Amino acid sequence: MNGIKISVQNLSLGYSDGKESLRHVSLDIRNHAITVLFGPAGGGKSTLLRTINRLNDLTDVRHLSGKVWLDGVDVLDPATDLIALRRRVGMVFARPVVLPMSVRQNLTYGRELAGERNQARLTEVVERSLRAAALWEEVLDRLDDPAISLSGGQQQRLCLARVLALEPEVIMLDEPTSGLDPISTGKVEATLQELKQTYTILLVPHSVQQAARTADHAAFILDGELIEFGQGKDLFTRPKDQRTEDYIEGRFG
Protein backbone atom coordinates (compact mmCIF):
# COMPACT_ATOMS: atom_id res chain seq x y z
CA MET A 1 0.00 0.00 0.00
CA ASN A 2 1.30 3.44 -0.87
CA GLY A 3 1.33 6.32 1.57
CA ILE A 4 -1.34 8.98 1.79
CA LYS A 5 -0.33 12.16 -0.03
CA ILE A 6 -3.43 14.29 0.34
CA SER A 7 -6.10 13.93 2.98
CA VAL A 8 -9.42 15.72 2.53
CA GLN A 9 -11.44 15.81 5.74
CA ASN A 10 -15.08 16.80 5.97
CA LEU A 11 -14.70 19.49 3.31
CA SER A 12 -17.72 21.69 2.59
CA LEU A 13 -17.74 24.64 0.23
CA GLY A 14 -20.28 26.92 -1.42
CA TYR A 15 -19.87 29.66 -4.01
CA SER A 16 -21.67 32.93 -3.51
CA ASP A 17 -23.69 32.42 -6.71
CA GLY A 18 -24.90 29.13 -5.18
CA LYS A 19 -23.95 27.14 -8.27
CA GLU A 20 -21.63 24.29 -7.36
CA SER A 21 -20.80 23.10 -3.88
CA LEU A 22 -19.22 20.34 -1.83
CA ARG A 23 -20.85 18.72 1.20
CA HIS A 24 -18.81 16.90 3.85
CA VAL A 25 -16.35 15.29 1.45
CA SER A 26 -13.64 13.12 3.01
CA LEU A 27 -11.13 11.07 1.07
CA ASP A 28 -7.46 10.08 1.12
CA ILE A 29 -5.42 10.35 -2.04
CA ARG A 30 -2.49 7.97 -2.31
CA ASN A 31 1.01 8.43 -3.57
CA HIS A 32 2.16 6.96 -6.91
CA ALA A 33 -1.34 6.14 -8.08
CA ILE A 34 -4.06 7.63 -10.26
CA THR A 35 -7.08 8.70 -8.28
CA VAL A 36 -10.07 9.44 -10.46
CA LEU A 37 -12.89 11.80 -9.48
CA PHE A 38 -15.92 11.11 -11.66
CA GLY A 39 -19.62 11.93 -11.77
CA PRO A 40 -22.08 14.20 -13.59
CA ALA A 41 -21.10 17.73 -14.56
CA GLY A 42 -21.55 20.42 -11.93
CA GLY A 43 -21.14 17.93 -9.07
CA GLY A 44 -18.11 19.61 -7.53
CA LYS A 45 -15.16 17.66 -9.01
CA SER A 46 -13.41 20.75 -10.37
CA THR A 47 -14.21 22.60 -7.18
CA LEU A 48 -12.42 19.91 -5.20
CA LEU A 49 -9.33 20.22 -7.43
CA ARG A 50 -9.35 23.99 -7.24
CA THR A 51 -9.57 23.81 -3.47
CA ILE A 52 -6.50 21.58 -3.20
CA ASN A 53 -4.25 24.12 -4.99
CA ARG A 54 -6.20 27.09 -3.58
CA LEU A 55 -7.04 28.34 -7.08
CA ASN A 56 -10.50 28.95 -5.65
CA ASP A 57 -9.01 31.96 -3.91
CA LEU A 58 -9.56 33.72 -7.26
CA THR A 59 -13.26 32.85 -7.16
CA ASP A 60 -16.05 34.14 -4.97
CA VAL A 61 -16.32 31.48 -2.25
CA ARG A 62 -19.04 32.03 0.32
CA HIS A 63 -18.34 29.40 2.92
CA LEU A 64 -15.58 26.89 3.38
CA SER A 65 -15.09 24.39 6.18
CA GLY A 66 -13.12 21.21 6.75
CA LYS A 67 -9.46 20.41 6.22
CA VAL A 68 -7.12 19.54 3.38
CA TRP A 69 -3.71 18.13 4.32
CA LEU A 70 -0.81 17.78 1.91
CA ASP A 71 1.95 15.75 3.60
CA GLY A 72 0.88 17.24 6.91
CA VAL A 73 0.69 20.83 5.60
CA ASP A 74 -2.63 22.52 6.29
CA VAL A 75 -3.53 23.68 2.77
CA LEU A 76 -6.50 25.84 3.74
CA ASP A 77 -4.63 27.72 6.47
CA PRO A 78 -4.61 31.41 5.42
CA ALA A 79 -0.91 31.52 6.28
CA THR A 80 -0.01 28.74 3.82
CA ASP A 81 2.57 29.79 1.22
CA LEU A 82 0.42 29.63 -1.92
CA ILE A 83 3.32 29.98 -4.33
CA ALA A 84 5.07 26.97 -2.79
CA LEU A 85 1.79 25.03 -2.68
CA ARG A 86 1.07 25.61 -6.37
CA ARG A 87 4.58 24.50 -7.30
CA ARG A 88 4.00 21.24 -5.43
CA VAL A 89 0.50 20.73 -6.87
CA GLY A 90 0.45 21.28 -10.64
CA MET A 91 -2.79 21.62 -12.56
CA VAL A 92 -3.82 20.90 -16.15
CA PHE A 93 -7.08 22.52 -17.22
CA ALA A 94 -9.89 21.14 -19.34
CA ARG A 95 -9.30 23.46 -22.23
CA PRO A 96 -5.62 23.60 -23.13
CA VAL A 97 -4.57 27.17 -22.41
CA VAL A 98 -1.15 27.80 -23.87
CA LEU A 99 0.36 31.11 -22.85
CA PRO A 100 0.85 33.59 -25.72
CA MET A 101 4.54 32.83 -26.19
CA SER A 102 6.76 30.18 -27.78
CA VAL A 103 6.68 26.46 -26.96
CA ARG A 104 9.97 26.80 -25.08
CA GLN A 105 8.83 29.86 -23.12
CA ASN A 106 5.66 28.07 -22.05
CA LEU A 107 7.83 25.39 -20.48
CA THR A 108 10.36 27.68 -18.79
CA TYR A 109 7.74 30.16 -17.57
CA GLY A 110 7.08 28.52 -14.19
CA ARG A 111 10.77 27.95 -13.48
CA GLU A 112 11.65 31.52 -14.39
CA LEU A 113 8.95 32.81 -12.06
CA ALA A 114 10.65 30.77 -9.35
CA GLY A 115 13.89 32.60 -10.10
CA GLU A 116 15.72 30.03 -12.28
CA ARG A 117 18.20 31.90 -14.53
CA ASN A 118 20.59 29.13 -15.56
CA GLN A 119 20.03 28.63 -19.31
CA ALA A 120 21.61 25.18 -19.42
CA ARG A 121 19.33 24.05 -16.63
CA LEU A 122 16.26 25.53 -18.38
CA THR A 123 17.18 23.83 -21.66
CA GLU A 124 17.42 20.54 -19.81
CA VAL A 125 14.01 21.12 -18.17
CA VAL A 126 12.45 21.76 -21.58
CA GLU A 127 13.68 18.49 -23.06
CA ARG A 128 12.96 16.36 -20.01
CA SER A 129 9.40 17.64 -19.52
CA LEU A 130 8.59 17.29 -23.23
CA ARG A 131 9.90 13.72 -23.24
CA ALA A 132 7.85 12.90 -20.15
CA ALA A 133 4.71 14.25 -21.83
CA ALA A 134 5.45 12.24 -25.00
CA LEU A 135 5.76 15.39 -27.07
CA TRP A 136 9.51 15.76 -27.60
CA GLU A 137 9.76 14.09 -31.02
CA GLU A 138 6.85 16.08 -32.40
CA VAL A 139 8.04 19.55 -31.41
CA LEU A 140 11.82 19.34 -31.11
CA ASP A 141 12.34 21.50 -34.20
CA ARG A 142 9.46 23.86 -33.35
CA LEU A 143 10.52 24.99 -29.88
CA ASP A 144 10.60 28.64 -30.89
CA ASP A 145 7.28 28.61 -32.74
CA PRO A 146 4.27 30.18 -31.04
CA ALA A 147 2.68 27.53 -28.83
CA ILE A 148 -0.71 28.33 -30.35
CA SER A 149 0.50 26.89 -33.68
CA LEU A 150 0.53 23.35 -32.23
CA SER A 151 -2.47 21.06 -32.74
CA GLY A 152 -5.08 20.70 -29.99
CA GLY A 153 -3.66 17.39 -28.78
CA GLN A 154 -0.12 18.76 -28.78
CA GLN A 155 -1.26 21.85 -26.89
CA GLN A 156 -2.81 19.70 -24.18
CA ARG A 157 0.37 17.65 -23.83
CA LEU A 158 2.33 20.92 -23.76
CA CYS A 159 0.15 22.02 -20.83
CA LEU A 160 0.99 18.74 -19.11
CA ALA A 161 4.70 19.18 -19.89
CA ARG A 162 4.51 22.73 -18.53
CA VAL A 163 3.30 21.35 -15.22
CA LEU A 164 5.95 18.62 -15.24
CA ALA A 165 8.62 21.29 -15.77
CA LEU A 166 7.79 22.58 -12.30
CA GLU A 167 8.77 19.16 -10.89
CA PRO A 168 5.65 19.06 -8.73
CA GLU A 169 4.65 16.23 -6.40
CA VAL A 170 0.98 16.11 -7.34
CA ILE A 171 -0.54 16.57 -10.81
CA MET A 172 -4.22 17.40 -11.06
CA LEU A 173 -5.91 17.12 -14.44
CA ASP A 174 -9.40 18.46 -15.05
CA GLU A 175 -10.83 16.62 -18.09
CA PRO A 176 -7.50 16.88 -19.91
CA THR A 177 -8.73 14.98 -22.96
CA SER A 178 -12.18 16.50 -23.39
CA GLY A 179 -11.27 18.25 -26.64
CA LEU A 180 -9.00 15.55 -28.05
CA ASP A 181 -9.37 12.84 -30.68
CA PRO A 182 -9.01 9.19 -29.59
CA ILE A 183 -5.36 8.92 -30.68
CA SER A 184 -4.28 11.98 -28.70
CA THR A 185 -6.39 10.78 -25.77
CA GLY A 186 -4.59 7.43 -25.86
CA LYS A 187 -1.22 9.22 -25.77
CA VAL A 188 -2.21 11.30 -22.77
CA GLU A 189 -3.54 8.26 -20.90
CA ALA A 190 -0.39 6.25 -21.63
CA THR A 191 1.68 9.19 -20.41
CA LEU A 192 -0.29 9.30 -17.16
CA GLN A 193 0.40 5.59 -16.54
CA GLU A 194 4.13 6.35 -16.89
CA LEU A 195 3.94 9.43 -14.70
CA LYS A 196 2.23 7.74 -11.78
CA GLN A 197 5.51 5.95 -10.98
CA THR A 198 6.86 9.33 -9.93
CA TYR A 199 3.87 11.49 -9.10
CA THR A 200 0.56 11.48 -7.30
CA ILE A 201 -2.11 11.94 -9.97
CA LEU A 202 -5.61 13.25 -9.49
CA LEU A 203 -7.74 13.01 -12.61
CA VAL A 204 -11.21 14.19 -13.51
CA PRO A 205 -11.90 12.03 -16.57
CA HIS A 206 -14.14 13.11 -19.40
CA SER A 207 -16.07 9.83 -19.50
CA VAL A 208 -16.88 6.80 -17.36
CA GLN A 209 -14.91 4.67 -19.82
CA GLN A 210 -11.82 6.77 -19.26
CA ALA A 211 -12.39 6.58 -15.51
CA ALA A 212 -12.51 2.78 -15.66
CA ARG A 213 -9.44 2.59 -17.92
CA THR A 214 -7.19 4.77 -15.82
CA ALA A 215 -8.29 4.52 -12.18
CA ASP A 216 -6.24 2.91 -9.44
CA HIS A 217 -8.65 4.50 -7.00
CA ALA A 218 -11.97 6.06 -7.92
CA ALA A 219 -14.34 8.47 -6.20
CA PHE A 220 -17.90 8.93 -7.44
CA ILE A 221 -19.08 12.46 -6.72
CA LEU A 222 -22.74 13.42 -7.14
CA ASP A 223 -24.24 16.82 -6.34
CA GLY A 224 -21.36 17.79 -4.06
CA GLU A 225 -21.33 14.54 -2.11
CA LEU A 226 -18.86 11.69 -2.18
CA ILE A 227 -21.08 8.67 -2.85
CA GLU A 228 -18.51 5.95 -3.10
CA PHE A 229 -14.72 5.69 -2.93
CA GLY A 230 -12.59 2.61 -3.43
CA GLN A 231 -10.17 0.62 -5.57
CA GLY A 232 -10.85 1.23 -9.25
CA LYS A 233 -11.18 -2.43 -10.16
CA ASP A 234 -13.76 -3.00 -7.38
CA LEU A 235 -15.78 0.15 -7.88
CA PHE A 236 -16.32 -0.28 -11.60
CA THR A 237 -17.12 -4.00 -11.42
CA ARG A 238 -18.98 -4.29 -8.11
CA PRO A 239 -20.27 -0.87 -7.08
CA LYS A 240 -21.76 -0.88 -3.59
CA ASP A 241 -24.13 2.05 -4.01
CA GLN A 242 -27.12 1.86 -6.33
CA ARG A 243 -26.47 5.42 -7.62
CA THR A 244 -22.89 4.55 -8.57
CA GLU A 245 -24.12 1.50 -10.45
CA ASP A 246 -26.80 3.51 -12.25
CA TYR A 247 -24.28 6.14 -13.31
CA ILE A 248 -21.65 3.65 -14.46
CA GLU A 249 -24.24 1.80 -16.51
CA GLY A 250 -25.38 5.03 -18.09
CA ARG A 251 -28.86 5.27 -16.57
CA PHE A 252 -28.37 8.97 -15.81
CA GLY A 253 -25.85 11.81 -16.18
Next chain:
Amino acid sequence: MATESQRRHLIQRAGFAGLLLATFATVAPILLVVGLILWRAAPALSFEFLTASPREGMRAGGILPAIVGTFWLTLGTAAVAVPFGVGAAIYLAEYAPDSRWTRAIRIAIINLAGIPSVVYGLFGLGLFVLFLGFGTSILAGSLTLAIMTVPVIISTTEEALRAVPQSFRAVSISLGGTQWQTVRRIVLPQALPGILTGVILGLERAAGETAPILFTAAAFFLPRLPNSPFDATMALPYHLFVISTQVPGMPIDVQYGTAAVLLVFVLGMNLVATVIRSRARARRQW
Protein backbone atom coordinates in the same frame (compact mmCIF):
# COMPACT_ATOMS: atom_id res chain seq x y z
CA MET B 1 -48.30 40.73 -58.40
CA ALA B 2 -45.70 40.91 -55.63
CA THR B 3 -45.35 37.78 -53.58
CA GLU B 4 -44.64 37.91 -49.85
CA SER B 5 -40.98 37.05 -50.37
CA GLN B 6 -40.53 39.75 -53.04
CA ARG B 7 -42.08 42.24 -50.68
CA ARG B 8 -39.68 41.30 -47.88
CA HIS B 9 -36.77 41.48 -50.27
CA LEU B 10 -37.78 45.01 -51.21
CA ILE B 11 -38.00 46.08 -47.55
CA GLN B 12 -34.54 44.66 -46.92
CA ARG B 13 -33.07 46.58 -49.85
CA ALA B 14 -34.70 49.80 -48.72
CA GLY B 15 -33.30 49.20 -45.22
CA PHE B 16 -29.75 48.66 -46.47
CA ALA B 17 -30.00 51.73 -48.69
CA GLY B 18 -30.98 53.81 -45.66
CA LEU B 19 -28.03 52.50 -43.64
CA LEU B 20 -25.66 53.19 -46.52
CA LEU B 21 -26.98 56.73 -46.75
CA ALA B 22 -26.41 57.25 -43.01
CA THR B 23 -22.83 56.00 -43.36
CA PHE B 24 -22.19 58.28 -46.33
CA ALA B 25 -23.72 61.27 -44.52
CA THR B 26 -21.25 60.68 -41.68
CA VAL B 27 -18.14 60.18 -43.76
CA ALA B 28 -18.76 62.94 -46.32
CA PRO B 29 -18.44 65.91 -43.91
CA ILE B 30 -15.17 64.52 -42.52
CA LEU B 31 -13.70 64.23 -46.01
CA LEU B 32 -15.03 67.70 -46.85
CA VAL B 33 -13.50 69.26 -43.72
CA VAL B 34 -10.08 67.69 -44.28
CA GLY B 35 -10.14 68.36 -48.02
CA LEU B 36 -11.27 71.97 -47.70
CA ILE B 37 -8.74 72.81 -45.01
CA LEU B 38 -5.83 71.28 -46.88
CA TRP B 39 -6.88 72.94 -50.15
CA ARG B 40 -7.29 76.42 -48.60
CA ALA B 41 -4.10 75.99 -46.57
CA ALA B 42 -1.91 75.07 -49.53
CA PRO B 43 -0.89 78.66 -50.43
CA ALA B 44 0.27 79.34 -46.85
CA LEU B 45 2.20 76.14 -46.31
CA SER B 46 5.91 76.64 -46.82
CA PHE B 47 9.19 75.81 -45.14
CA GLU B 48 9.15 79.26 -43.53
CA PHE B 49 5.61 78.75 -42.20
CA LEU B 50 6.74 75.68 -40.27
CA THR B 51 10.13 76.94 -39.09
CA ALA B 52 9.83 80.69 -38.44
CA SER B 53 8.26 82.85 -35.75
CA PRO B 54 5.24 85.02 -36.57
CA ARG B 55 5.90 88.55 -37.81
CA GLU B 56 3.83 91.69 -38.55
CA GLY B 57 1.24 91.05 -35.84
CA MET B 58 1.08 87.33 -36.74
CA ARG B 59 -0.04 88.17 -40.27
CA ALA B 60 3.21 86.87 -41.79
CA GLY B 61 6.11 84.60 -40.91
CA GLY B 62 5.55 81.16 -39.44
CA ILE B 63 3.97 79.36 -36.50
CA LEU B 64 6.97 77.48 -35.10
CA PRO B 65 6.43 78.66 -31.48
CA ALA B 66 2.87 77.31 -31.57
CA ILE B 67 3.99 73.96 -33.01
CA VAL B 68 6.75 73.62 -30.41
CA GLY B 69 4.38 74.74 -27.64
CA THR B 70 1.76 72.13 -28.53
CA PHE B 71 4.51 69.50 -28.72
CA TRP B 72 5.75 70.31 -25.20
CA LEU B 73 2.24 70.54 -23.76
CA THR B 74 1.39 67.12 -25.21
CA LEU B 75 4.62 65.59 -23.96
CA GLY B 76 4.11 67.12 -20.51
CA THR B 77 0.56 65.79 -20.43
CA ALA B 78 1.81 62.31 -21.34
CA ALA B 79 4.52 62.40 -18.67
CA VAL B 80 1.91 62.98 -15.97
CA ALA B 81 -1.22 61.28 -17.32
CA VAL B 82 0.29 57.99 -18.54
CA PRO B 83 1.87 56.77 -15.28
CA PHE B 84 -1.11 57.82 -13.17
CA GLY B 85 -3.75 56.64 -15.63
CA VAL B 86 -2.17 53.28 -16.45
CA GLY B 87 -1.29 52.69 -12.80
CA ALA B 88 -4.83 53.39 -11.63
CA ALA B 89 -6.25 51.16 -14.38
CA ILE B 90 -3.98 48.25 -13.40
CA TYR B 91 -5.09 48.64 -9.81
CA LEU B 92 -8.77 48.77 -10.73
CA ALA B 93 -8.68 45.91 -13.23
CA GLU B 94 -6.30 43.51 -11.50
CA TYR B 95 -6.23 44.19 -7.78
CA ALA B 96 -9.23 46.16 -6.55
CA PRO B 97 -11.93 44.08 -4.89
CA ASP B 98 -15.42 44.57 -6.27
CA SER B 99 -16.71 46.73 -3.42
CA ARG B 100 -18.95 49.73 -3.03
CA TRP B 101 -15.79 51.87 -2.93
CA THR B 102 -14.37 50.71 -6.23
CA ARG B 103 -17.76 51.03 -7.88
CA ALA B 104 -17.96 54.61 -6.62
CA ILE B 105 -14.47 55.29 -7.97
CA ARG B 106 -15.44 53.93 -11.40
CA ILE B 107 -18.56 56.10 -11.52
CA ALA B 108 -16.45 59.10 -10.56
CA ILE B 109 -14.01 58.36 -13.39
CA ILE B 110 -16.80 58.06 -15.94
CA ASN B 111 -18.24 61.37 -14.75
CA LEU B 112 -14.86 63.08 -14.84
CA ALA B 113 -14.67 62.26 -18.55
CA GLY B 114 -17.90 64.20 -19.05
CA ILE B 115 -16.83 67.49 -17.44
CA PRO B 116 -16.60 70.34 -19.99
CA SER B 117 -12.99 71.21 -20.76
CA VAL B 118 -13.42 74.88 -19.86
CA VAL B 119 -14.19 73.78 -16.31
CA TYR B 120 -10.85 71.97 -16.21
CA GLY B 121 -9.30 75.21 -17.45
CA LEU B 122 -10.75 77.22 -14.57
CA PHE B 123 -9.74 74.51 -12.11
CA GLY B 124 -6.17 74.60 -13.46
CA LEU B 125 -6.12 78.37 -13.17
CA GLY B 126 -7.19 78.19 -9.54
CA LEU B 127 -4.97 75.31 -8.44
CA PHE B 128 -1.81 75.34 -10.55
CA VAL B 129 -1.48 78.93 -11.79
CA LEU B 130 -2.60 80.82 -8.69
CA PHE B 131 -2.59 78.58 -5.60
CA LEU B 132 0.58 76.58 -6.38
CA GLY B 133 2.12 79.63 -8.05
CA PHE B 134 3.26 77.94 -11.27
CA GLY B 135 2.02 80.99 -13.21
CA THR B 136 0.79 80.76 -16.78
CA SER B 137 3.19 78.05 -17.85
CA ILE B 138 3.72 74.82 -19.77
CA LEU B 139 3.80 73.06 -16.39
CA ALA B 140 0.39 74.39 -15.31
CA GLY B 141 -1.09 73.69 -18.77
CA SER B 142 0.29 70.16 -18.90
CA LEU B 143 -1.03 69.35 -15.44
CA THR B 144 -4.47 70.70 -16.36
CA LEU B 145 -4.55 68.72 -19.61
CA ALA B 146 -3.32 65.65 -17.71
CA ILE B 147 -6.19 65.84 -15.23
CA MET B 148 -8.56 65.99 -18.17
CA THR B 149 -6.86 63.06 -19.95
CA VAL B 150 -6.38 60.66 -17.02
CA PRO B 151 -10.02 59.43 -16.97
CA VAL B 152 -9.86 58.59 -20.68
CA ILE B 153 -6.60 56.67 -20.20
CA ILE B 154 -7.99 54.81 -17.18
CA SER B 155 -11.12 53.69 -19.04
CA THR B 156 -9.35 52.52 -22.20
CA THR B 157 -6.51 50.84 -20.28
CA GLU B 158 -8.93 49.01 -18.01
CA GLU B 159 -10.81 47.80 -21.06
CA ALA B 160 -7.58 46.58 -22.68
CA LEU B 161 -6.58 44.73 -19.50
CA ARG B 162 -9.98 43.07 -19.17
CA ALA B 163 -9.80 41.89 -22.78
CA VAL B 164 -6.87 39.60 -21.87
CA PRO B 165 -8.43 36.15 -21.30
CA GLN B 166 -8.98 35.25 -17.65
CA SER B 167 -7.62 31.76 -18.36
CA PHE B 168 -4.09 33.18 -18.89
CA ARG B 169 -4.20 34.57 -15.36
CA ALA B 170 -5.43 31.27 -13.90
CA VAL B 171 -2.65 29.36 -15.69
CA SER B 172 0.04 31.77 -14.57
CA ILE B 173 -1.17 31.65 -10.96
CA SER B 174 -1.44 27.84 -11.06
CA LEU B 175 2.20 27.68 -12.22
CA GLY B 176 3.27 29.42 -9.04
CA GLY B 177 3.21 33.01 -10.29
CA THR B 178 2.41 35.87 -7.97
CA GLN B 179 -0.28 38.29 -9.04
CA TRP B 180 2.31 40.93 -9.93
CA GLN B 181 4.39 38.44 -11.98
CA THR B 182 1.21 37.51 -13.82
CA VAL B 183 0.37 41.15 -14.54
CA ARG B 184 3.88 42.06 -15.61
CA ARG B 185 4.75 39.01 -17.69
CA ILE B 186 1.38 38.06 -19.22
CA VAL B 187 -1.36 40.65 -18.85
CA LEU B 188 0.55 43.87 -19.54
CA PRO B 189 2.40 42.67 -22.66
CA GLN B 190 -0.86 41.34 -24.10
CA ALA B 191 -2.76 44.53 -23.26
CA LEU B 192 0.01 46.90 -24.36
CA PRO B 193 -1.24 47.65 -27.89
CA GLY B 194 -4.72 48.43 -26.53
CA ILE B 195 -3.21 50.61 -23.81
CA LEU B 196 -1.04 52.51 -26.30
CA THR B 197 -4.02 53.11 -28.57
CA GLY B 198 -6.03 54.50 -25.68
CA VAL B 199 -3.14 56.66 -24.49
CA ILE B 200 -2.60 58.14 -27.95
CA LEU B 201 -6.30 58.86 -28.46
CA GLY B 202 -6.42 60.57 -25.05
CA LEU B 203 -3.33 62.67 -25.81
CA GLU B 204 -4.68 63.53 -29.23
CA ARG B 205 -7.70 65.09 -27.59
CA ALA B 206 -5.44 66.99 -25.17
CA ALA B 207 -3.32 68.30 -28.06
CA GLY B 208 -6.35 69.78 -29.78
CA GLU B 209 -8.01 71.39 -26.74
CA THR B 210 -8.13 75.16 -26.33
CA ALA B 211 -10.16 75.79 -23.19
CA PRO B 212 -7.90 74.01 -20.63
CA ILE B 213 -4.80 75.95 -21.75
CA LEU B 214 -6.60 79.25 -22.25
CA PHE B 215 -5.97 80.41 -18.66
CA THR B 216 -3.11 78.11 -17.73
CA ALA B 217 -0.46 78.00 -20.43
CA ALA B 218 -1.25 79.87 -23.60
CA ALA B 219 0.31 83.17 -24.62
CA PHE B 220 -1.44 85.50 -27.06
CA PHE B 221 1.78 86.43 -28.83
CA LEU B 222 5.20 85.12 -27.77
CA PRO B 223 7.40 84.79 -30.83
CA ARG B 224 10.30 83.02 -29.09
CA LEU B 225 10.49 79.35 -28.17
CA PRO B 226 9.81 78.39 -24.55
CA ASN B 227 12.97 77.49 -22.64
CA SER B 228 11.65 76.17 -19.34
CA PRO B 229 8.52 74.42 -18.04
CA PHE B 230 7.66 77.66 -16.24
CA ASP B 231 7.44 79.59 -19.51
CA ALA B 232 4.12 80.45 -21.08
CA THR B 233 3.89 79.31 -24.68
CA MET B 234 1.95 79.69 -27.87
CA ALA B 235 -0.04 76.59 -28.83
CA LEU B 236 -1.73 75.57 -32.08
CA PRO B 237 -5.40 75.44 -31.01
CA TYR B 238 -5.22 78.71 -29.09
CA HIS B 239 -3.22 80.40 -31.85
CA LEU B 240 -5.90 79.36 -34.31
CA PHE B 241 -8.56 80.88 -32.07
CA VAL B 242 -6.55 84.10 -31.73
CA ILE B 243 -5.85 84.65 -35.42
CA SER B 244 -9.41 83.74 -36.37
CA THR B 245 -11.14 86.15 -34.00
CA GLN B 246 -8.74 88.62 -32.42
CA VAL B 247 -6.55 89.94 -35.24
CA PRO B 248 -8.13 92.24 -37.83
CA GLY B 249 -6.93 91.88 -41.42
CA MET B 250 -5.64 88.36 -40.91
CA PRO B 251 -4.87 86.61 -44.24
CA ILE B 252 -7.26 83.68 -44.58
CA ASP B 253 -4.56 81.22 -45.76
CA VAL B 254 -2.60 81.71 -42.54
CA GLN B 255 -5.70 80.65 -40.59
CA TYR B 256 -6.23 77.60 -42.78
CA GLY B 257 -2.51 76.86 -42.69
CA THR B 258 -2.56 76.79 -38.88
CA ALA B 259 -5.67 74.60 -38.90
CA ALA B 260 -3.99 72.23 -41.35
CA VAL B 261 -0.87 71.88 -39.18
CA LEU B 262 -3.01 71.13 -36.11
CA LEU B 263 -5.05 68.64 -38.12
CA VAL B 264 -1.96 66.85 -39.41
CA PHE B 265 -0.50 66.76 -35.88
CA VAL B 266 -3.65 65.13 -34.48
CA LEU B 267 -4.36 62.84 -37.44
CA GLY B 268 -0.71 61.76 -37.38
CA MET B 269 -1.14 60.57 -33.78
CA ASN B 270 -4.32 58.82 -34.87
CA LEU B 271 -2.44 57.08 -37.68
CA VAL B 272 0.21 55.84 -35.23
CA ALA B 273 -2.55 54.42 -33.01
CA THR B 274 -4.16 52.68 -35.98
CA VAL B 275 -0.88 51.14 -37.12
CA ILE B 276 -0.12 49.85 -33.60
CA ARG B 277 -3.58 48.35 -33.32
CA SER B 278 -3.60 46.57 -36.67
CA ARG B 279 -0.09 45.20 -36.20
CA ALA B 280 -0.96 43.88 -32.75
CA ARG B 281 -4.13 42.29 -34.07
CA ALA B 282 -2.15 40.43 -36.73
CA ARG B 283 0.31 39.14 -34.16
CA ARG B 284 -2.16 38.32 -31.38
CA GLN B 285 -2.18 34.70 -30.22
CA TRP B 286 -5.69 34.45 -28.80
